[in-house]
Amino acid sequence: MPKKKEVPIKVTNSKKFELFPWAMFLWRLDNLTEKRVCWFECYEHAEKYIRRYNCKYKLQHYTGVKHRTDSTK
Numbered sequence: 001m002p003k004k005k006e007v008p009i010k011v012t013n014s015k016k017f018e019l020f021p022w023a024m025f026l027w028r029l030d031n032l033t034e035k036r037v038c039w040f041e042c043y044e045h046a047e048k049y050i051r052r053y054n055c056k057y058k059l060q061h062y063t064g065v066k067h068r069t070d071s072t073k
Contacts, residue, residue: 015064
């Protein structure tokens with residue numbers, strides 16, 4: 001029995017700083033099936049989540065100015 005082809009993951013870029021509250025998590029996934037928001041450190045973790053739960057999603061990657069590590073400046 002032939003295996004199903006994997007559907008490619010669709011990714012959009014985002015410069016909206018307010019959507020990415022943590023500096024380490026530059027990938028944001030909106031799970032539209034369960035109305036849940038998840039953040040990931042890398043693309044592979046987001047891909048694993050999408051393939052595991054087979055959900056409708058919107059995946060965004062933060063491409064704006066890097067987060068500051070020191071919030072006092």
